Amino acid sequence: MSDAVWVLGTSMTRFGRYPELDAVDLASRACMDALADGGVTIHDMDVMGAGTLFQSQTGMGQRVQKQIGQTGIPVYNVTNACATGATAIRTVYLSIKAGEAQMGLAFGVEQMGKMGLLRGGAKAEEKVFEAAGRYGAVTGVDGILGTETMPGVFAQAGMEYACDYDGVGFEQFARVAYKNHQHSTLNPLAQYRKEFSMEEIMGSPVQSYPNTLLMCCPTGDGAAAVVLISEERLRSMPAEVQKRAVKISASVLTSDPWVESGQVQPDVNTLTRNAAAQAYETAGIGPEDLDLVELHDCFATAELIHYDNLGLCEPGGAGEFIDSGGPFRDGRTPVNVSGGLISKGHPIGATGVANVYEVTTHLRGEAGDRQIEGAKVGLTHVIGLGSACGIHILEKAA
Amino acid sequence: MTQEATEAVEIPTQLPIVDYLRIGDDPHLAANECAGCQARYFDRRNACARCGKEEFRSVRVADDATLRSFSVVYRAAPGIPVPYVSAIVLTDDGTSVRANVVGLGDPMKAELGMRLRFTTFTCGTDDNGTDCVAFGYAAA
Numbered sequence: 001m002s003d004a005v006w007v008l009g010t011s012m013t014r015f016g017r018y019p020e021l022d023a024v025d026l027a028s029r030a031c032m033d034a035l036a037d038g039g040v041t042i043h044d045m046d047v048m049g050a051g052t053l054f055q056s057q058t059g060m061g062q063r064v065q066k067q068i069g070q071t072g073i074p075v076y077n078v079t080n081a082c083a084t085g086a087t088a089i090r091t092v093y094l095s096i097k098a099g100e101a102q103m104g105l106a107f108g109v110e111q112m113g114k115m116g117l118l119r120g121g122a123k124a125e126e127k128v129f130e131a132a133g134r135y136g137a138v139t140g141v142d143g144i145l146g147t148e149t150m151p152g153v154f155a156q157a158g159m160e161y162a163c164d165y166d167g168v169g170f171e172q173f174a175r176v177a178y179k180n181h182q183h184s185t186l187n188p189l190a191q192y193r194k195e196f197s198m199e200e201i202m203g204s205p206v207q208s209y210p211n212t213l214l215m216c217c218p219t220g221d222g223a224a225a226v227v228l229i230s231e232e233r234l235r236s237m238p239a240e241v242q243k244r245a246v247k248i249s250a251s252v253l254t255s256d257p258w259v260e261s262g263q264v265q266p267d268v269n270t271l272t273r274n275a276a277a278q279a280y281e282t283a284g285i286g287p288e289d290l291d292l293v294e295l296h297d298c299f300a301t302a303e304l305i306h307y308d309n310l311g312l313c314e315p316g317g318a319g320e321f322i323d324s325g326g327p328f329r330d331g332r333t334p335v336n337v338s339g340g341l342i343s344k345g346h347p348i349g350a351t352g353v354a355n356v357y358e359v360t361t362h363l364r365g366e367a368g369d370r371q372i373e374g375a376k377v378g379l380t381h382v383i384g385l386g387s388a389c390g391i392h393i394l395e396k397a398a
Numbered sequence: 399m400t401q402e403a404t405e406a407v408e409i410p411t412q413l414p415i416v417d418y419l420r421i422g423d424d425p426h427l428a429a430n431e432c433a434g435c436q437a438r439y440f441d442r443r444n445a446c447a448r449c450g451k452e453e454f455r456s457v458r459v460a461d462d463a464t465l466r467s468f469s470v471v472y473r474a475a476p477g478i479p480v481p482y483v484s485a486i487v488l489t490d491d492g493t494s495v496r497a498n499v500v501g502l503g504d505p506m507k508a509e510l511g512m513r514l515r516f517t518t519f520t521c522g523t524d525d526n527g528t529d530c531v532a533f534g535y536a537a538a
Contacts, residue, residue, distance in 0.1 A: 151469075152484050261466075
């Protein structure tokens with residue numbers, strides 16, 4: 001018998017703003033729905049993985065248990081920047097792989113509200129300059145020695161690709177956002193569901209060129225959950241439950257290896273390439289076999305470079321790939337048919353679980369208006385700056 | 399008056415914004431270079447992140463550079479003047495540096511691959527009258 005791990009149940013809240021709820025409410029809702037989706041209860045779970053970034057020191061897993069069932073199982077509260085959700089899934093996946101658990105629940109949650117621009121501290125007027133920190137800085141350096149803001153850092157990641165390869169510029173980056181906004185109109189769980197023209201996207205306020213406002217993901221609230229199960233336990237489940245289960249063909253987590261420029265500009269490329277290579281080898285497939293991909297488009301400039309990092313296009317060919325319609329939902333390899341982070345939203349801890357929800361839903365043939373017909377294999381990808389990359393390859397039950 | 403009190407009133411006229419900026423007659427950047435593989439770091443490391451060797455020496459970073467990547471930042475935290483050109487430059491001796499491109503007038507004049515040269519400027523003064531010296535890169 002295979003020792004594969006399967007997705008038994010999954011759910012997500014619509015991403016958006018929930019000022020009347022808290023993160024525990026959102027996570028509990030996603031967890032209860034994922035358990036019901038799998039036809040199981042918290043009493044069937046052997047382990048829990050709980051992911052949140054901004055509430056990582058609050059015992060989120062245990063707080064959710066107090067809402068949905070305190071059964072005494074081990075809880076792993078994890079945080080790993082924007083790869084937090086994927087990391088929560090992997091703690092459960094590894095527990096099952098290790099033979100310690102037969103079934104487990106992983107969730108990710110975030111409540112960000114209108115947090116606005118992340119990173120880049122406000123300028124403080126020092127009364128007396130005094131060296132502090134690892135670089136002996138006497139004042140805040142954001143805006144003086146380059147940018148620390150996320151739209152700027154990811155703009156630079158995209159512009160570095162534009163420096164190395166022809167056919168990549170403002171228009172190609174904008175087309176990524178055009179696609180994802182368009183895709184989100186079909187997703188009832190997306191935070192925003194409005195289509196924008198290329199002119200509107202390119203003409204919206206510039207945050208960090210080439211990223212305009214409509215090329216940046218919003219902050220927001222939301223939660224997502226998955227129930228994972230061992231192959232052995234799955235085979236004891238009713239036939240109709242087995243039929244909806246989705247196989248995890250690869251689960252990979254990498255960190256950023258040394259590169260020369262890594263100390264001044266986070267490298268989101270090498271660890272993605274390494275994770276993709278491992279995932280494709282483990283799953284025994286190549287990028288040409290993928291029917292859909294949910295990748296980490298925190299900014300339009302980020303999505304474009306990951307076409308190349310994940311092998312979805314020829315080396316250096318990300319500009320041509322988007323220009324030719326390759327990642328659109330009717331293209332060669334549909335990317336972010338959910339609307340992606342740019343329009344579906346990016347409540348950080350939930351993101352890496354929500355993209356597994358999305359791909360699973362397509363592989364089950366249950367994605368409604370946004371269904372990619374006949375989808376059999378899909379890939380999810382997240383990047384957390386610092387850096388961490390999580391990739392999962394999912395396959396429809398045979 | 400004690401010796402300590404005498405020393406305490408000596409106030410520097412200038413301080414570098416970060417400790418890897420060397421100011422004075424010959425302003426430049428200094429890096430800690432691995433004695434094994436020549437990887438460079440602007441902060442202290444216990445061991446080289448690339449090869450693991452534990453010996454480092456201080457080296458001068460070249461002043462001439464090429465613009466590898468940039469972003470024109472229009473939205474920043476309160477108090478930070480915008481727009482500005484945030485850049486990743488590659489110096490002629492192969493060291494990546496994050497800094498602003500300065501002196502362009504119109505920030506959209508920044509171009510990938512343009513040649514640049516290291517420069518310094520004063521970016522603030524504290525209550526003691528000490529100037530903070532920062533660095534950037536100007537079109538060569």
